[in-house]
Amino acid sequence: MRLLFFAQLKDATGCASAEIKPAMPLNAEQLWTELLKQFPKLAAHRTSARFARNQEYATPDAKFSDNDEVALIPPVSGG
Amino acid sequence: MEIEVQLTHELIAEKIPPPNSIGAHGAWLEFRGVVRAEENGRAISALEYEAYPEMAEREIRRILKSLSVRHPCLAAKIVHRVGVIPVGETAIYAGIASSHRGEAIALLAEFMNLLKQDVPIWKVRALPPSSITQPESSGTEKRQPSQAAEKLKSGALSFDEAFAKIRSASQPLPALRAPLAEAFGRVLRETVRAVEDFPAYDRSTRDGYAILQNDSSETFQIVDTLHAADWKPRQLKTGEAVRVATGSALPCEKLRVVMQENVERIGDTIKIIRLENAANVRRRGEEMRAGQTVLQPGTVLNAGTLALLATVGCAQPLVSPRLRIVHFTTGDEVVPPDQVPRPGEIRDSNSILVRGLLQKFPCDIIQNHLREDFSSAKSRAEMLKAEIESADVLLISGGASVGEKDFTRDLLAHLGFQIVFDRLNIRPGAPLIFGVNGPRVAFGLPGNPVSHFVCFHLFVAAALRGLVGAESENFLRGPLASGLEDQPNPRETFTPARLDPAGLHPLKWTSSGDVTCLVETNALIRVPANCGSIEAGDEVEFLPT
Numbered sequence: 290m291r292l293l294f295f296a297q298l299k300d301a302t303g304c305a306s307a308e309i310k311p312a313m314p315l316n317a318e319q320l321w322t323e324l325l326k327q328f329p330k331l332a333a334h335r336t337s338a339r340f341a342r343n344q345e346y347a348t349p350d351a352k353f354s355d356n357d358e359v360a361l362i363p364p365v366s367g368g
Numbered sequence: 369m370e371i372e373v374q375l376t377h378e379l380i381a382e383k384i385p386p387p388n389s390i391g392a393h394g395a396w397l398e399f400r401g402v403v404r405a406e407e408n409g410r411a412i413s414a415l416e417y418e419a420y421p422e423m424a425e426r427e428i429r430r431i432l433k434s435l436s437v438r439h440p441c442l443a444a445k446i447v448h449r450v451g452v453i454p455v456g457e458t459a460i461y462a463g464i465a466s467s468h469r470g471e472a473i474a475l476l477a478e479f480m481n482l483l484k485q486d487v488p489i490w491k492v493r494a495l496p497p498s499s500i501t502q503p504e505s506s507g508t509e510k511r512q513p514s515q516a517a518e519k520l521k522s523g524a525l526s527f528d529e530a531f532a533k534i535r536s537a538s539q540p541l542p543a544l545r546a547p548l549a550e551a552f553g554r555v556l557r558e559t560v561r562a563v564e565d566f567p568a569y570d571r572s573t574r575d576g577y578a579i580l581q582n583d584s585s586e587t588f589q590i591v592d593t594l595h596a597a598d599w600k601p602r603q604l605k606t607g608e609a610v611r612v613a614t615g616s617a618l619p620c621e622k623l624r625v626v627m628q629e630n631v632e633r634i635g636d637t638i639k640i641i642r643l644e645n646a647a648n649v650r651r652r653g654e655e656m657r658a659g660q661t662v663l664q665p666g667t668v669l670n671a672g673t674l675a676l677l678a679t680v681g682c683a684q685p686l687v688s689p690r691l692r693i694v695h696f697t698t699g700d701e702v703v704p705p706d707q708v709p710r711p712g713e714i715r716d717s718n719s720i721l722v723r724g725l726l727q728k729f730p731c732d733i734i735q736n737h738l739r740e741d742f743s744s745a746k747s748r749a750e751m752l753k754a755e756i757e758s759a760d761v762l763l764i765s766g767g768a769s770v771g772e773k774d775f776t777r778d779l780l781a782h783l784g785f786q787i788v789f790d791r792l793n794i795r796p797g798a799p800l801i802f803g804v805n806g807p808r809v810a811f812g813l814p815g816n817p818v819s820h821f822v823c824f825h826l827f828v829a830a831a832l833r834g835l836v837g838a839e840s841e842n843f844l845r846g847p848l849a850s851g852l853e854d855q856p857n858p859r860e861t862f863t864p865a866r867l868d869p870a871g872l873h874p875l876k877w878t879s880s881g882d883v884t885c886l887v888e889t890n891a892l893i894r895v896p897a898n899c900g901s902i903e904a905g906d907e908v909e910f911l912p913t
Contacts, residue, residue, distance in 0.1 A: 291542075293420065295418060295420055295488065295490060296418055296490035296492050297492075299539065299540075303540070303665055303666060303837065304540040304543060304557055304665070304837055305539050305540050305541070305542065305807075306540075306542040306543070307542075307543060307557070307558070307686070308542075308543065308544070308545070308686065327558065327559060341420075341423055341488070344420075344422050344423040344426050345423070345426065345430075346486070360420055360423065360488070362420070362488050363490070365484065365485070365486065365487055365488055365489055365490060366484070366489070366490050366491045367417070367419070367424075367448060367459075367460070367483055367484060367487050367488075367489025367490065367491075368401050368448075368459065368460050368480060368483050368484050368489075
């Protein structure tokens with residue numbers, strides 16, 4: 290699974306992207322657990338960041354599987 | 369509704385034509401969001417935007433589609449600029465066509481609200497006023513400003529300002545897994561933990577006899593003999609001993625090993641002659657505990673760290689990719705090193721210099737020479753289009769003739785790079801050019817070899833380290849071994865030096881390109897502008913090279 294980080298989340302993780310290999314599809318809760326294991330500094334952003342799965346915001350019941358592109362989207366500020 | 373969406377690093381045009389539905393639409397509403405000179409109450413010179421481009425485009429389309437159900441419009445064109453946007457320039461352009469003005473106005477108002485709520489675009493940084501608006505401090509060469517330079521009106525930046533811009537533009541490239549044999553010099557991009565205790569069991573550090581730690585028996589019965597690779601767990605009892613070799617896995621925990629030279633062996637029993645204080649045992653988990661972090665992301669992998677990765681069984685660590693680098697030399701006066709230069713010509717030393725400097729970084733290098741004629745350079749660049757487009761870093765070594773800087777700048781602009789700065793308030797290396805194109809970076813290096821050397825260590829290395837996800841190298845402090853005479857230096861100067869146990873010896877160099885001083889150089893001394901003379905023994909900042 291390809292993980293993408295943007296804006297301040299890049300500073301928290303120290304990278305723009307990462308790969309993880311989940312054995313089975315994860316729900317959002319499980320994905321957070323995985324993420325925090327690798328990037329503990331993301332904890333501060335847990336309440337404000339949203340997941341996107343394959344370039345669309347993920348629904349609350351979404352499952353994230355190995356061949357998905359998953360982005361963690363902090364609050365946006367375009368325009 | 370006809371929808372067009374564009375994310376761009378380029379300046380958004382002053383005039384954007386209305387869509388083809390002209391005639392059908394009675395309203396063509398245009399809106400430009402412009403960067404203000406103030407952000408959160410502080411004066412700024414520019415804002416830097418970042419986007420998740422693929423998703424941003426999809427989100428914009430999704431929002432427009434869903435809004436057009438309630439506010440039927442004919443066409444919409446949205447352009448959002450990303451990267452560094454100077455004050456006064458357009459960050460977002462929206463053009464909406466509809467039959468009557470009401471629908472377009474309503475759709476635009478709601479669209480802008482939703483954009484600021486859902487579209488993955490971020491203001492990542494506000495640049496302070498000095499970074500763009502500072503006037504040029506040394507304009508000795510008269511030149512026609514090229515298009516890219518005019519757009520940016522870049523001033524002469526200090527070392528710190530330029531360094532900060534380069535680091536923020538050079539974001540870590542996606543990491544990948546590589547076998548240990550290919551990982552040397554790459555940057556670790558994950559936390560590596562020990563999966564088990566190391567050592568995994570108590571091991572003897574001597575040839576001798578293992579007995580219970582607190583056993584004070586007179587004689588011991590030898591109940592077993594262990595060789596180096598044996599694994600024979602058993603619970604020892606009082607009065608029992610096991611013959612062990614150095615490295616043997618002990619049969620249970622809470623044992624000590626009596627060296628063989630300190631016992632007297634009689635048949636199957638031993639008698640201890642001398643009991644040492646040392647237990648002669650490496651305990652389980654003494655070096656690493658299961659789950660313990662052994663390496664942090666950002667570690668540059670050297671022989672020792674690779675050995676540690678092998679020890680903990682991390683055979684395919686997540687690491688930075690090999691960098692892809694395209695390097696062009698320019699200038700009509702240079703000939704290859706194996707040729708005899710005619711009057712007015714010189715041998716090309718920059719190709720091999722750059723290749724050598726890049727050795728520290730695992731990378732693939734493509735080198736080529738461009739003639740200083742824009743149309744021939746363009747067609748050569750066209751031939752190498754695929755290589756240039758897949759390169760992470762583009763380096764262009766300047767030639768020596770007047771106008772070479774415009775040539776490099778125009779070539780970078782032609783290749784889609786936005787010029788971030790093109791003049792520094794430092795010496796040597798003042799005419800350094802830095803450009804970005806998405807995640808890719810480019811440098812136009814001033815022609816002479818000393819400038820190349822200095823700019824590489826100060827700036828190119830910082831970009832490369834950013835791209836691979838490593839920390840930047842810090843300046844160290846050390847004493848001058850011989851004094852630096854007072855000299856007129858209105859700019860911060862980076863003086864080549866030799867560092868040895870006595871301290872730093874400043875070397876003679878000239879900005880006209882002596883290669884000889886590079887032979888001894890292993891450090892750059894940072895000499896502040898107008899600092900007067902510095903005495904031998906005084907502490908200075910330096911960067912090891």
